[in-house]
Amino acid sequence: MTPERPGPMVPTATYRLQLQSEFPFGAAAAAVPYLASLGVSHLHLSPVLEAVPGSLHGYDVVDHARVRAELGGEEGLRALARTAKEHGLGLVLDIVPNHMAMAPRHNRALWEILREGPKSPYARWFDIDWEAQGGQVLLPVLGQPLGAEIDRLEVDGDVLRYHDHAFPLREGTEELPLPQLLDAQWYRPVWWRLARTELNYRRFFSISELIGLRVEVPEVFEATHAKILQLLHDGVVDGLRIDHPDGLADPDAYLQRLHEATGGRWTVVEKILSDGEHLPASWPVAGTTGYDALRHVDGLFTDPAGAGELLGQYRRFAAPQTDRGGNWEATVRRAAYRVLEHELAAEVDRLTRVASRLCVTSPDPALRDRAPWALHTALRELLVRIQVYRPYESGDAASVVTEEATAQARAAFVVPEEAGAVDVVRGLVLGRHGDGPDHREFRARFAQTASALRAKSVEDTAFYRYVPLLSATEVGGNPGSPAMPPEDFHAYCARVQRDWPGTGTVVSTHDTKRSADVRAALAVLTECPQRWADTLAEVTRTGEGVPDAQLAWAAWQTVFGLGPADPDRVQRALLKHIREAGLYTSWTEQEPPYEEAVAAFVAAGPCGTPGERVHALRGTLEPYIRANVLGTALVHLTMPGVPDLYQGTEGEYRALVDPDNRRPVGFPPGDLGDKGAVTGAALRLRRQRPEVFGDAATYAPLTAEGPAASHCVAYVRSGEVVTAVTRLSLRLAEAGGWRDTRLTLPPGRWADVLAPEREFTGPTRADDLFAPLPVALLERVG
Numbered sequence: 001m002t003p004e005r006p007g008p009m010v011p012t013a014t015y016r017l018q019l020q021s022e023f024p025f026g027a028a029a030a031a032v033p034y035l036a037s038l039g040v041s042h043l044h045l046s047p048v049l050e051a052v053p054g055s056l057h058g059y060d061v062v063d064h065a066r067v068r069a070e071l072g073g074e075e076g077l078r079a080l081a082r083t084a085k086e087h088g089l090g091l092v093l094d095i096v097p098n099h100m101a102m103a104p105r106h107n108r109a110l111w112e113i114l115r116e117g118p119k120s121p122y123a124r125w126f127d128i129d130w131e132a133q134g135g136q137v138l139l140p141v142l143g144q145p146l147g148a149e150i151d152r153l154e155v156d157g158d159v160l161r162y163h164d165h166a167f168p169l170r171e172g173t174e175e176l177p178l179p180q181l182l183d184a185q186w187y188r189p190v191w192w193r194l195a196r197t198e199l200n201y202r203r204f205f206s207i208s209e210l211i212g213l214r215v216e217v218p219e220v221f222e223a224t225h226a227k228i229l230q231l232l233h234d235g236v237v238d239g240l241r242i243d244h245p246d247g248l249a250d251p252d253a254y255l256q257r258l259h260e261a262t263g264g265r266w267t268v269v270e271k272i273l274s275d276g277e278h279l280p281a282s283w284p285v286a287g288t289t290g291y292d293a294l295r296h297v298d299g300l301f302t303d304p305a306g307a308g309e310l311l312g313q314y315r316r317f318a319a320p321q322t323d324r325g326g327n328w329e330a331t332v333r334r335a336a337y338r339v340l341e342h343e344l345a346a347e348v349d350r351l352t353r354v355a356s357r358l359c360v361t362s363p364d365p366a367l368r369d370r371a372p373w374a375l376h377t378a379l380r381e382l383l384v385r386i387q388v389y390r391p392y393e394s395g396d397a398a399s400v401v402t403e404e405a406t407a408q409a410r411a412a413f414v415v416p417e418e419a420g421a422v423d424v425v426r427g428l429v430l431g432r433h434g435d436g437p438d439h440r441e442f443r444a445r446f447a448q449t450a451s452a453l454r455a456k457s458v459e460d461t462a463f464y465r466y467v468p469l470l471s472a473t474e475v476g477g478n479p480g481s482p483a484m485p486p487e488d489f490h491a492y493c494a495r496v497q498r499d500w501p502g503t504g505t506v507v508s509t510h511d512t513k514r515s516a517d518v519r520a521a522l523a524v525l526t527e528c529p530q531r532w533a534d535t536l537a538e539v540t541r542t543g544e545g546v547p548d549a550q551l552a553w554a555a556w557q558t559v560f561g562l563g564p565a566d567p568d569r570v571q572r573a574l575l576k577h578i579r580e581a582g583l584y585t586s587w588t589e590q591e592p593p594y595e596e597a598v599a600a601f602v603a604a605g606p607c608g609t610p611g612e613r614v615h616a617l618r619g620t621l622e623p624y625i626r627a628n629v630l631g632t633a634l635v636h637l638t639m640p641g642v643p644d645l646y647q648g649t650e651g652e653y654r655a656l657v658d659p660d661n662r663r664p665v666g667f668p669p670g671d672l673g674d675k676g677a678v679t680g681a682a683l684r685l686r687r688q689r690p691e692v693f694g695d696a697a698t699y700a701p702l703t704a705e706g707p708a709a710s711h712c713v714a715y716v717r718s719g720e721v722v723t724a725v726t727r728l729s730l731r732l733a734e735a736g737g738w739r740d741t742r743l744t745l746p747p748g749r750w751a752d753v754l755a756p757e758r759e760f761t762g763p764t765r766a767d768d769l770f771a772p773l774p775v776a777l778l779e780r781v782g
Contacts, residue, residue, distance in 0.1 A: 009238050010266050010286065010502045010694060012686045013637070014044040014092055014644045018510055019068075020056050023664045025076035029083040031667035036087035039683025042238060043084055044092045044644055046510070048077055049227065052101045056662060057510070058094075059243065060101035060210060063108065064224040081236040090238035092266070095228055097254065098247035099203070099210040100126075102139075105166040110211065113137075115168035117186035125220050127202035127212035127249075129350055137187040140195035140208050141165050146182075153178060153189065162189060193588070199346040204247065205452045205460075206343035216249045221257060232262055239266035241289055241504075246271065246451035249444040252282065252394045259284035268504040268642075272455075272476050274388045279500065282394045287496075287503020290644060291476030294507050296492045297635050298471060298519055299484025300713060301628045303728050306526035307469060307482050313533040314468035318549035324583060325465040325550050328480030335461040336384040336453055338582065343456055347449045348383075352376040354442045355425060358433070367424055367433060374413070374421035379446075381409035382425060389454045390447040397430045397443075400450075463513065464581035467554040469526065470561065471519035475511055483526070486713050486727070490701040493715065497640035497699040505641035507632055508649045510662055515646075515655040516636075517675075518561040520628035524621050525560070527730040532560075535617050539610040547597040551578060552605070559606040560614050562654050567607035573656040574602055624730040627774035630678055631725035634775045635713075637682035638723040640699050650679040674773060681753045681777055685721065692718040704766065706741030708732055712766055716746055719780070726774040738766040749782035 015035050017028050028043065035043065047058035050066040058068065067074040081091055104111045109122040114137065117123070118130050128137055141162060142149045153162050158174055160167045160181075173184040182188065190198070195208045202212030215221045231237040240262065245251040251269075258267065267285045273292045279285075320326040323334035340348055352375050359370040385405035391397035406426050413419035427433050428442050463473035472482035496503060507516035514522070525532045536556055546552045555574055562570065578585055578598055585591035605611065618625070629652065637643050646653075648665035651672035655661035672679070686693050702714035702722065711732040714724035724743060726732065742763045752758035755772060759781070769776050 009090070011090070011092065011239065011642050012041040012690050012693065013039065013642065013683050014042045014504075015040040016044040016509065016644055016646045017046065018647060018662050018664070019046050019048065019058065019071050020662075020664070021054070021070045024070065025072035025080040027667075029080045032080075032083050032087050032089060034668040036089055038650060038680055039685075039687050040089070040645065041687060042090045042092050043080075044241065045094060047094050047096055047243075049095075052103050052106055056659065059096050059099075060103070061096055061099075062101050062103055062106040065227050067227070077231070078236055091236065092239040092241060093228065093231070093237050094241040094243060095225075096243045097213065097215045097224065098244045099212050102201075102209050102211040104168070111168050114185070114187045115170060117170075124214060124217045125223075127214050129200040132200040132350070132353075133188065133198065136185065138194065138198055138200050139167070139187050139189045140192040140199065141189055142191045145191045146189070149191075150178060153182075155181065160185075160189075165189075195346070196342060196588075197345045197349070200350070202347070202448065204244070205456055206339075212247065214249065215254055218257075221254070225258070225261065229261055232265055240268075242267060242269045242285075245269045246389050247448060249448065250393055252280065252392055255283050255285055266502060272389055275478050275481070277388050279503075280392055280394050281499070287500035287641065289509075290504040290506035290641065291509075292492075293496075293503075293505035293636070293639065293641060294474065294512075294516075295476045295478065296484050296489050297507055297632055297639070298474065298477070298516075298523065299482060300486065300489050300635065301520065301523045301631060301727055302469070302472070302483040303523075303526040303731060304483035304485070306529050306731075307472075310526055310529040310532065311468040313529050314553055317533070317536060318467075318553050320465075320550050325467065328462070328466050331466045332458055332462045333384055335465065336457040337380070339453055339456045339461060340380050340383060344449060344452055347445075347452065348376065348379060351379055351442070351445050351449055354438060354445060355379065355428060358428060358438050358442060359424065361438075362433065364433060370421050370424055371418075374418050375425060377412055378409060378421040378425040381412045381422065382406065382429075383446075383450055383453055384457075385409060386450050386454065390451040391429065391443075392447070393443075401426050401429050460580050461582060464554075464577050465550070465583065467550060467557070469522065470514065470554060470557045471522035474513055474519065475509075486701075486710070489713070490715065493640050493699050497697065501640055501695045501697065503641045504644050505636060505639060506644050506646070507636045508646040508653065508655075508661075509644075510646065510658065512646075512661065513657045514561060515653050515661060516632050516649065517629050517652055518654050518656070520632050521563070521618065521621075521625045522557060522561040523628055524624045524730060525557070527624065527728055528621070531617065535614060539605065539613050545597070545601045545604055547594060547601055548584065550581075550583070551598060552601070555602055555606045556614055558656065559611050560618055562656060563618055564615055565654070567603065569656060569660055570607055571599060571602055573660055574598065576657055621730065624733070626674070627726045627729035629675060630773060630775045631713075631727065633675055634678055634682060634723055634725055634777060637679065637686070638693070638717060638721065638777065639715075640693075640697070643686075645679070645683075651676045677754055678773070678775060678777070685753055685777070685779065689720065692720045702743060702745070704741055704743045706766070707739050708735065708737070708741040708766065711738075712741065712743055714743055719746060721780070722746070722750060722776070722778040724769060724776045724778070726770060729774060738770070741766040743769060745778070746780070748780045750778040751781045753777040753779050 048067055049061045050063035050068050051058045052060045067077050104114055109125050112122045113120045158169045170185050173181050204210035248254050268287055268289050269285050270289045323330035325331055355375045356372045359367040391400040409422045410419040429446050466479055472479040579587045584594045652675055697718045700716050704712035711727055713727050716722050742765055744763045750760045
């Protein structure tokens with residue numbers, strides 16, 4: 001099915017800006033002349049609605065009716081739009097429909113609910129289970145159990161205060177003794193550790209500070225989107241990026257409603273596609289934000305044989321347990337069990353309650369006599385076996401919750417009759433047992449829980465446990481199969497051009513674990529796994545001070561990918577690494593002796609004198625890193641789709657996981673080097689010739705011939721522009737270079753866009769084509 005095409009306006013390229021108090025609308029406006037000269041068509045702004053004061057990202061929205069004052073307010077945004085238009089640029093906004101900040105003193109809607117309870121006009125806004133916890137919203141804000149903190153709770157008129165928290169008091173309860181006063185509220189402040197098992201509102205993943213919105217309710221959609229729609233209709237904004245649609249109860253219906261409300265403006269969704277998964281064809285969007293493109297581009301520059309050898313070296317060096325970092329699939333499965341039993345325990349319990357209620361009240365005897373523990377077990381065993389983020393109402397849920405997974409899940413039961421709970425749960429997911437309100441709620445909550453589980457178990461846990469190649473542990477990536485054969489890359493590009501030509505593409509974002517240039521360097525290690533192993537053997541010869549070998553392997557790769565840098569940046573990233581991995585410490589169960597040992601090891605090793613040996617290795621590999629950096633940049637900018645450049649990445653940009661990758665950048669930048677030249681040339685060409693890259697464009701692979709043909713990846717866009725890049729350049733050099741390898745160009749004369757005096761026709765020697773740079777961008781001139 002061909003998706004409905006939105007909008008008349010499709011960007012040629014967007015440029016992501018991370019707005020914060022240090023970089024408000026005024027600073028963005030000052031950067032507009034430079035960004036216009038770079039060649040992009042639109043600025044892509046991080047969330048602009050009112051957020052928690054001091055927020056560095058804006059995803060913690062507190063008021064959908066106002067543009068954020070810290071950034072310059074609505075007038076500042078409109079002034080930015082005017083400046084952008086004067087320079088031929090438009091604006092694309094990142095919006096957050098899934099959640100708001102759980103910050104009552106800033107969030108008026110939440111304040112009113114906590115004061116008035118389920119009868120509040122805002123009661124339908126938030127995904128709260130009023131049937132749980134005695135009808136009180138659990139607020140996990142106390143540093144210790146209530147008995148130890150009650151003296152720090154203070155009644156101040158009609159407000160309850162606790163440190164910097166403020167909560168409204170239910171009318172008429174102000175004079176009650178404190179214990180009775182707490183019992184009389186529509187909420188209950190509790191020890192923060194209770195959130196894991198007792199919480200009764202939906203969160204963003206496992207972040208209790210963000211409460212789930214119910215945008216499936218028309219009045220909530222209208223209230224939370226009115227300002228954005230006004231900005232669209234006033235011409236201030238041209239397009240939208242939708243954050244985390246998988247958290248919504250019904251993404252299909254939401255996107256259809258949004259499409260109708262915007263008049264079909266260009267919209268992309270932050271949908272993470274697993275291997276083999278396709279975006280639902282019925283969604284009226286331009287495509288994804290582009291993490292699927294990232295996986296395909298990165299894989300192109302990863303040596304499959306070397307990746308396998310590197311995995312073997314990692315296993316010998318670190319000796320990880322099979323399901324704790326030794327095998328990808330087993331590591332994901334164990335991580336999924338842990339997440340369900342810890343971070344998402346409350347969500348699974350709520351899902352179990354809905355399933356149990358459906359079984360108890362079902363007119364079908366086959367659903368009766370299903371114990372809650374059996375339903376809970378069935379849910380757990382099915383959820384851990386889902387290979388994508390979630391099922392959708394418009395899709396085939398049977399392809400997500402498969403027969404194979406169901407058969408495996410039954411094995412968790414000793415008594416065969418009890419294993420029937422698995423079939424009951426699957427039947428509920430597939431809609432085979434009815435379509436009433438409770439049935440729809442179950443399907444929605446199952447999908448939402450599956451999405452949170454996939455994100456937490458894969459991106460936020462397994463990626464930090466399975467670390468043979470850090471460049472593969474990226475959003476949307478598949479570390480178990482990191483390499484991408486050129487033929488698979490070409491097939492992907494052809495499909496994108498056919499089905500989703502206006503989709504977004506990215507290689508670096510505010511959410512990537514490492515920037516594209518860091519990953520490009522790490523990918524070179526797949527071309528020299530033995531040299532990497534030898535270097536590690538040299539720098540770890542004594543084995544002193546290494547808290548665990550998996551962490552050590554990841555730490556050494558981190559400093560290799562990043563290159564010489566402020567040690568504090570490395571320390572912060574690796575502290576996050578070990579807490580996310582959750583093997584010896586975590587965010588909620590911190591182990592100070594282990595964390596101190598890691599910090600000491602990083603300071604003395606990777607960031608100390610031994611680290612210089614790793615930097616020296618990087619120096620010897622610099623030509624091959626450069627080939628990957630330039631190749632990644634050019635492919636990203638010329639493949640099908642709309643490229644989104646993250647701030648600062650037009651030049652060399654080395655960043656680690658957030659907050660490292662959210663540091664402000666300066667405009668205009670200094671010398672951008674070869675990468676800046678390639679980026680600017682490609683962007684300006686896209687702007688000058690949008691028809692070559694747009695909806696009606698074509699994509700065709702070009703095949704080199706000769707002894708090194710496999711090292712040249714090339715394609716032609718619409719018969720007018722040729723991209724050619726070098727892949728696995730170290731292997732190429734070791735094999736003797738290009739020799740007599742040739743790339744036959746399509747008919748006509750072709751000029752090098754970066755050096756127009758260089759022209760080519762017909763069969764062209766790779767040595768000549770790649771003489772100045774390991775990449776080439778050609779335009780047909782005759």
